Amino acid sequence: MAEAPQEEGGPVRFMRQHIALDYKVHVSPLAERFGEQLRGGQIVGSRCPQCGLVYVPTRAFCPMCTVAMGEGDETSLPDRGTVTSFTILTPIQYHGQKEREDYALASVLIDGADGTVGQQRITDVPLEEIRMGMRVEAVWAPEDERVSDPGDRGYGFGNALRGWRPTGEPDVPADAFAEHVL
Amino acid sequence: MAERCAVVGVGQTHHAKVRDDVSLAGLLREAGQRALDDAEMTWTDIDAVVIGTAPDSFEGVMMPELYLADALGAAGKPIMRVHTAGSVGGSTAVVASHLVQSGVRKRVLTLAFEKQSEGDTTWALGGGRSGGVGAGGYFAPHIRAYIARSKAPEYVGWMVAVKDRKNALKNPYAHLKVPDIDLEMVRDSPMVWDPVRRLESCPASDGACAMVLTDEAGGDAASKKPAWVHGTAVRSELGQFPGRDPVNPRGGQDCAADVYRQAGISDPLEEVDVVECYVPFSWYEPMWMENLGFAPLGEGWKLTDDGETELGGKLPVNPSGGVLSSNPIGASGMLRFAEAAMQVRGTAGEHQVPGARTAVGHAYGGAAQYFAMWVLRDVKP
Amino acid sequence: MARDVAIVSFAQSPSRHGVTETESQMLFPVIAEAIERSGIPRKEIGFTCSGSADYLAGASFAFVGNLEATGAWPPISESHVEMDGAWALYEAWVRLQHGDIDTALVFGSGISSRGDLREVLCLQNDPYYLMPLWADHVSLAALQARALLDAGTATEADLAEVAARSRRAATANPMAQVAGDVTAEAMAAEPYVVAPLRAGDCPPVSDGAAAMVLVAGDRARAVCERPAWIRGIDHRVEPHYPGVRDLTTSRSTRLAAEHVGVGDAPVEVAELSATFSHEELILRDALGLGDDVEVNPSGGALAANPFMATGLIRIGEAFRQINEQGRSRTLGHATSGPCLQQNLVCLLEGDR
Numbered sequence: 001m002a003e004a005p006q007e008e009g010g011p012v013r014f015m016r017q018h019i020a021l022d023y024k025v026h027v028s029p030l031a032e033r034f035g036e037q038l039r040g041g042q043i044v045g046s047r048c049p050q051c052g053l054v055y056v057p058t059r060a061f062c063p064m065c066t067v068a069m070g071e072g073d074e075t076s077l078p079d080r081g082t083v084t085s086f087t088i089l090t091p092i093q094y095h096g097q098k099e100r101e102d103y104a105l106a107s108v109l110i111d112g113a114d115g116t117v118g119q120q121r122i123t124d125v126p127l128e129e130i131r132m133g134m135r136v137e138a139v140w141a142p143e144d145e146r147v148s149d150p151g152d153r154g155y156g157f158g159n160a161l162r163g164w165r166p167t168g169e170p171d172v173p174a175d176a177f178a179e180h181v182l
Numbered sequence: 183m184a185e186r187c188a189v190v191g192v193g194q195t196h197h198a199k200v201r202d203d204v205s206l207a208g209l210l211r212e213a214g215q216r217a218l219d220d221a222e223m224t225w226t227d228i229d230a231v232v233i234g235t236a237p238d239s240f241e242g243v244m245m246p247e248l249y250l251a252d253a254l255g256a257a258g259k260p261i262m263r264v265h266t267a268g269s270v271g272g273s274t275a276v277v278a279s280h281l282v283q284s285g286v287r288k289r290v291l292t293l294a295f296e297k298q299s300e301g302d303t304t305w306a307l308g309g310g311r312s313g314g315v316g317a318g319g320y321f322a323p324h325i326r327a328y329i330a331r332s333k334a335p336e337y338v339g340w341m342v343a344v345k346d347r348k349n350a351l352k353n354p355y356a357h358l359k360v361p362d363i364d365l366e367m368v369r370d371s372p373m374v375w376d377p378v379r380r381l382e383s384c385p386a387s388d389g390a391c392a393m394v395l396t397d398e399a400g401g402d403a404a405s406k407k408p409a410w411v412h413g414t415a416v417r418s419e420l421g422q423f424p425g426r427d428p429v430n431p432r433g434g435q436d437c438a439a440d441v442y443r444q445a446g447i448s449d450p451l452e453e454v455d456v457v458e459c460y461v462p463f464s465w466y467e468p469m470w471m472e473n474l475g476f477a478p479l480g481e482g483w484k485l486t487d488d489g490e491t492e493l494g495g496k497l498p499v500n501p502s503g504g505v506l507s508s509n510p511i512g513a514s515g516m517l518r519f520a521e522a523a524m525q526v527r528g529t530a531g532e533h534q535v536p537g538a539r540t541a542v543g544h545a546y547g548g549a550a551q552y553f554a555m556w557v558l559r560d561v562k563p
Numbered sequence: 564m565a566r567d568v569a570i571v572s573f574a575q576s577p578s579r580h581g582v583t584e585t586e587s588q589m590l591f592p593v594i595a596e597a598i599e600r601s602g603i604p605r606k607e608i609g610f611t612c613s614g615s616a617d618y619l620a621g622a623s624f625a626f627v628g629n630l631e632a633t634g635a636w637p638p639i640s641e642s643h644v645e646m647d648g649a650w651a652l653y654e655a656w657v658r659l660q661h662g663d664i665d666t667a668l669v670f671g672s673g674i675s676s677r678g679d680l681r682e683v684l685c686l687q688n689d690p691y692y693l694m695p696l697w698a699d700h701v702s703l704a705a706l707q708a709r710a711l712l713d714a715g716t717a718t719e720a721d722l723a724e725v726a727a728r729s730r731r732a733a734t735a736n737p738m739a740q741v742a743g744d745v746t747a748e749a750m751a752a753e754p755y756v757v758a759p760l761r762a763g764d765c766p767p768v769s770d771g772a773a774a775m776v777l778v779a780g781d782r783a784r785a786v787c788e789r790p791a792w793i794r795g796i797d798h799r800v801e802p803h804y805p806g807v808r809d810l811t812t813s814r815s816t817r818l819a820a821e822h823v824g825v826g827d828a829p830v831e832v833a834e835l836s837a838t839f840s841h842e843e844l845i846l847r848d849a850l851g852l853g854d855d856v857e858v859n860p861s862g863g864a865l866a867a868n869p870f871m872a873t874g875l876i877r878i879g880e881a882f883r884q885i886n887e888q889g890r891s892r893t894l895g896h897a898t899s900g901p902c903l904q905q906n907l908v909c910l911l912e913g914d915r
Contacts, residue, residue, distance in 0.1 A: 013202045014202065017242070017690075017694070017695060019242055019686065021618075021621070021678055021679070021682055021683060022678065022679070023620075023621030023677045023678045024676075024677055024678075025621065025677055026581070026582070026583040026584075027583070028583055028584045028585050028588060029583060029584070030584075030588070053424045054424075055424070060584070060585075060588045060591065061588075061591050061631075061632075063420055063423060063631040063632075063634070063635070063636070064420075064423060064424075064634075064636050065634075066591070066595065066605065066632075066633075066634040068591070068592075085323035085324070085326060085327050086323055086326070087315075087319055087322035087323050087326070087375045087376055087377075087378075088373070088375070088376035089315055089319050089374075089375055089376075090372070090373070090374055090375075091313075092304045092314075092316055094302050094304040094305040094308070094314070095302060095305050096305060096308075096311060096312055097304075097305075097308075097312050097313075097314070098312035098313070099312065099313055105315060105319065106323075107323060113424075114424030114425070115422065115423060115424040116422075118422070119315070132326070132327070132330065174330065178331075179424075179425045179427070180424075180425070184661045184662065184663070205691060206690065237617050237623035237624060238616075238617055238618055238623075238645065238686070239617060239618070239623045240623075241690070242686060242690060243686060243687075243690045243694075244616065244618040244683065244684070244686035244687045245616065245645060245646065245687050245899065245900070247646075247800070247905075248687050248688075248800075248803055248899065248900040248901075248904055248905065249687070249688065249689045249690065249693075249803050250803075251800045251801070251802060251803050251904070251905075252802050252803050252804070256800050257800065257801055257802045258799060258800075258801075258814075258815070258818060259799060259800065260797070260798050260799060260800070261800045261905070262644060262646065262650055262653070262654070262798075263644060263645055263646060264642065264643070264644055264645075265617075265626065265643055265644060265645035266642060266643050267624055267627065273642055276642075277642060277654060280654070280657050280658050280661070281657055283660075283661055284657045284658070284660030284661055285565070285660060286565075286657055286660060300690075306623050307623065309622045309623055415640070416640055416641065416642055417638040417639065417640060417641075418611075418630060418635055418638060418639055418640075418641040418642075419635055419636065419637075419638035419639075420630060420631060420635050420636055421627060421630075423636065431638075432637065432638055433638035436637065436638050437638075440640075548624065548627050549627075551627075551630075553638075
């Protein structure tokens with residue numbers, strides 16, 4: 001909220017009106033199931049029966065083919081992948097913001113998936129060493145702390161994953177993931 | 183056969199961080215009145231109103247066309263509100279042009295606005311939750327990917343930032359005025375979303391833009407030279423899917439191809455005199471030069487580097503100062519469309535590109551997934 | 564000369580409270596059904612337009628997720644209004660007048676049950692003077708109902724009759740949310756929610772989606788046995804402040820009806836977006852509908868009110884009257900804003 005200067009005794013320029021609206025968003029049955037498997041330490045994707053593309057997290061339909069997908073189209077994926085792109089953020093302090101320190105968010109192409117998962121935390125590496133093509137593995141939260149919140153920013157991974165850390169494997173060359181910069 | 187559409191009036195507000203001298207309605211009236219004055223028309227001459235703005239949560243007003251109906255003289259008339267994320271200012275103008283080109287309306291007033299000081303944009307962009315990355319946080323990785331792909335030198339981003347702010351000094355309505363801006367100042371500004379620096383980023387502005395669109399008879403009757411619509415197009419693509427290229431989105435390419443085909447343009451670099459395109463972070467200039475067909479893949483940055491996108495260059499880009507200088511989000515797209523109109527009408531004042539006859543207006547939004555464009559000329563199609 | 568455009572297919576989800584799926588998951592089968600029934604291949608659709616509201620979803624840019632349900636690859640020519648899908652229909656109809664494309668997909672959706680609609684819709688009001696009063700849409704509707712009763716144009720018994728008739732009609736509509744074989748007396752005996760409106764006079768809170776396909780020209784007859792031609796479509800708005808309007812009439816509806824030519828010939832069925840019972844009486848009057856016109860055989864908005872789709876569904880039901888019931892002239896109405904501030908009228912005709 002822009003803080004406009006208010007002169008002492010001067011005309012009123014702004015009045016604050018904080019509007020709080022509460023929304024109850026249901027966890028969809030699909031997200032519920034995905035979260036259950038995450039709690040069990042399993043990352044699951046959906047393979048489209050028509051085009052064969054693998055999406056993670058699971059989807060109710062393939063948006064490319066507009067074909068429904070169900071449990072029968074689920075496929076397990078390893079918890080390793082490649083950083084295809086990233087940014088380092090200095091968090092803007094707005095109402096409700098909890099982040100204080102600079103942090104990195106990356107798109108990770110999980111091995112076997114055709115689409116990336118975005119907004120993933122990168123951990124256990126200095127920010128300036130993060131790079132495109134870096135190989136990473138999931139950092140799982142302890143089993144009893146894995147709470148999946150499909151409305152969260154981790155594209156449905158919730159608190160099940162703390163983030164992704166480097167594996168130490170050689171970087172993947174740029175042209176190998178050129179189509180997955182998102 | 184579509185009816186011809188003319189832009190006969192353009193108006194905008196003085197964009198600023200905080201316009202505490204006007205209400206939301208007042209902000210729109212300022213732009214609307216200027217557009218009507220420019221068109222030598224009054225509020226009662228208008229048949230229909232089309233407004234556009236970015237998410238309602240930016241101001242905390244749901245469906246603002248309801249509240250604004252009175253201020254916009256819309257009682258008894260049709261009013262619609264378009265919402266296509268950041269491209270909205272552009273798509274609103276396109277929807278307004280449809281009303282005329284379809285023959286349904288003769289004189290349409292179209293406006294777009296944002297009064298960001300009355301809300302908290304970053305909070306709203308983050309859906310009201312912690313961890314919101316802001317627009318820059320979303321686009322920064324794409325910019326990184328472009329730089330890696332094109333191997334463009336890092337100063338290209340600084341050049342665009344300097345050029346647009348210097349252009350803004352010639353635009354009486356622009357928000358950001360940084361008279362002593364230079365490459366070093368941009369280079370030394372703090373990194374906000376690596377690799378994007380503060381001075382390479384757009385401001386948050388209060389502002390509004392308005393245009394009066396008429397049918398051919400209205401264009402003929404106008405005493406000032408109209409800008410004629412030669413093509414309009416919108417495209418939407420999924421924001422995320424396997425194999426998506428967010429750096430050079432297909433939606434943008436298709437939108438440009440469609441609008442060039444309508445306007446009979448086969449060589450954009452040669453045939454377009456000026457471009458007002460949506461550049462909220464400086465690297466988007468070279469990226470859009472490629473996406474919109476002005477430069478081959480990987481070479482958009484050379485147009486900038488060679489000075490061709492300067493006011494005196496071969497293809498002036500954003501002579502108004504662009505989004506980098508004024509960014510009332512909902513209005514920014516329409517400002518691009520309106521500035522394109524000003525260029526072909528010869529009313530851009532100090533930032534006029536001499537002899538501009540063919541102009542392109544462009545807007546994009548969402549995850550670089552919504553695109554709106556139009557091509558204007560100073561002669562009828 | 565307006566180009567002939569027809570509705571050739573329509574689909575909707577059953578209106579209910581508290582859907583657990585996401586909005587795009589709710590839309591996906593509805594859009595698929597509308598396209599399937601249209602006979603137009605998805606990739607051929609020339610333009611897509613939809614209506615929805617961020618504040619309903621509780622998220623900015625909420626409509627972006629809905630794009631997935633359309634099959635937007637390769638990229639499509641598409642737009643969106645933050646209004647009921649009926650206005651998306653209007654935009655699509657306008658677009659088809661150009662003559663360069665022949666088909667359009669239109670849809671509307673909303674999950675009202677996520678938030679408290681009575682709080683959310685307060686944000687539709689003037690942010691400086693009205694919003695701080697937190698005058699919710701039910702209370703404002705009650706003001707309008709009171710004005711109507713005080714004018715002597717209607718009685719509470721009339722309102723109860725509309726409430727009861729709507730629920731009885733809805734028993735034949737599997738998509739409706741509130742239905743029952745109820746009497747006007749029973750409706751009139753319920754306590755007030757906000758006087759003079761009782762529970763039966765108010766709409767349910769509904770989640771739902773609807774979609775339809777438009778086709779221009781003769782192709783409509785090739786793909787649809789009995790298309791519903793859009794003979795006229797128009798919308799008008801009134802001043803925002805309830806205090807400066809005559810709440811006992813709907814000037815904008817009357818104006819839109821005139822522009823569309825409702826009075827030119829008898830209307831057989833009218834589907835009206837009367838979300839409160841008294842609104843039906845006001846709208847009937849504004850549209851000049853006599854007692855011979857069947858109103859809201861679907862049960863109307865009192866039986867199901869998936870906000871952002873309600874208006875589109877009225878037009879869809881008016882289409883079904885022609886397409887399935889063999890009628891020749893029907894109309895669908897949509898509304899927006901407090902106390903019927905903005906209204907859209909769509910006149911449909913079937914081939915004779």
